[in-house]
Amino acid sequence: MNAFALIRTLAGIAVAGFILLPVASVLISAGGASPEVLLSYEVVAAVKLSLLTATLSTLLIVIIGTPVAYHLARSDSALRRFLEVALNLPMVLPPAVAGIALLAAFGREGILGRYLASIGIALPFTTTAVVIAQTFVALPLYVRSARAGFASVSRTFEGASYTLGASEFTTFLRVSLPLAKSAVLAGVIMSWARAMGEFGATIMFAGNFVGRTQTMPLAVYSALQVSMDKALVLAALLILISFIILFTFEIIPKRRYADA
Amino acid sequence: MLEVYIIKRFPSFELNVQLKLGREVLALLGENGSGKSTTLKVIAGLVTPDEGYVRIGNTLAFHSELGINLPPQRRSIGFVFQELALFPHLNVYENIAFGLKVRGYSKAKVNEEVEAIMHTLGLAELRFHMPSELSGGQKQRVALARALVVKPKLLLMDEPFSALDQRTKQEVREEVRNILETFSIPAIIVTHDYEDAAILADRICVLSNGRIENSEPAGAPELFEVVST
Known part of the structure; x- marks a missing residue:
């Protein structure tokens, strides 16, 4: 074995160990925690809230993100460039900044929030705020993936569909979407995972109230100050969920249709 | 014309x-x-x-x-593309039926028309095949059938x-x-x-x-x- 190959092998082992050791440590330590911790009110509430909010925000993301992704893949309008920049922003912003930005917009004194408050709608520190924060940070991930999927569908298929009498919408549903399916599904999973893990924007904009806005990542942070056991159990649950997500992502058929 | x-x-x-x-x-x-x-x-x-x-x-x-x-x-207009553009996610039958279905024809009517043209063009045996499983000549016939079936x-x-x-x-x-x-x-x-x-x-x-x-x-x-x- 030459020196370079040795370095590569050692680096590989180091990286795997560096990532797997802390993860394994959480799982091992959490295994020692008492079962009551797992069923404690805070833990159960956090798991329920996380699953609910991440699923709701992913639904919202798919509903508003899919037409946007298709538009980005197909249009050359000025709107496209503008959207491009707007969509990249949440990905480079630190989550805490995203949280402040959401407060500045939708907070009680916010640019839009003060009008919402005047008609009796208060968003901050509600479960709705959690969904908004998750949507804000996870939307770009979905749009990027779905957009790449739509862009890879040859326009000739759409042209063929039009000449056969299908409207643009029917063509989208029956041709473009099925052909972009794996990228769209990948986007769904990535944005759901991002929403599950959201911390910074949520704690700033939605606060940290058990059962209302305390999602699993927030609960880990809170639990750490009281009981290491509880924090470990929550962390272990998040790791398991992440693992299931990654595994699902792996087994989605990455079907590439042969040019037909 | x-x-x-x-x-x-x-x-x-x-x-x-x-x-x-x-x-x-x-x-x-x-x-x-x-x-x-x-x-x-x-x-x-x-x-x-x-x-x-x-x-x-x-x-x-x-x-x-x-x-x-x-x-x-x-x-x-019936259009047969250079790449044929058979929908890769649909089988032969579904490809040919596409134009009839989007016109909202009844299932029976769609079936009747598709079966008739598949018979005429010798495609009946291939109805459940995917486009990627067809030879060049078969693809060409499916593309023609799909274009012609909507008259x-x-x-x-x-x-x-x-x-x-x-x-x-x-x-x-x-x-x-x-x-x-x-x-x-x-x-x-x-x-x-x-x-x-x-x-x-x-x-x-x-x-x-x-x-x-x-x-x-x-x-x-x-x-x-x-x-x-």
């Missing part, structure tokens, strides 16, 4: 085509980049010209001055044999000729191959640098000179 006068400007090229089609098969013959495929797409409504008009039967499909521009869905007024075929090897090509060309006869539908076939044109078409138009150079009954020997120079 069809009357076309169109101008479409590109940065380094101008397409300026005038042609009339009766109840016949016309071959549009030309080199790569002569504008033949674009002409077909303009007729089908997939590309919008800058000026001119397109009349299909009694329907004015495009008229720049009158501001008429029917979408492809409303032009009643278009006019059939357009863009380089129908370019993806086939020489041996298959002769066989498929013969099939296409029989199909065109069976359905007796007016058609324009775009090709760069004089032999295709001579075998399939009643009349040949030569397109060169975006303009129709020559229009003669098929088989005129001097045409070959025009193309090869």
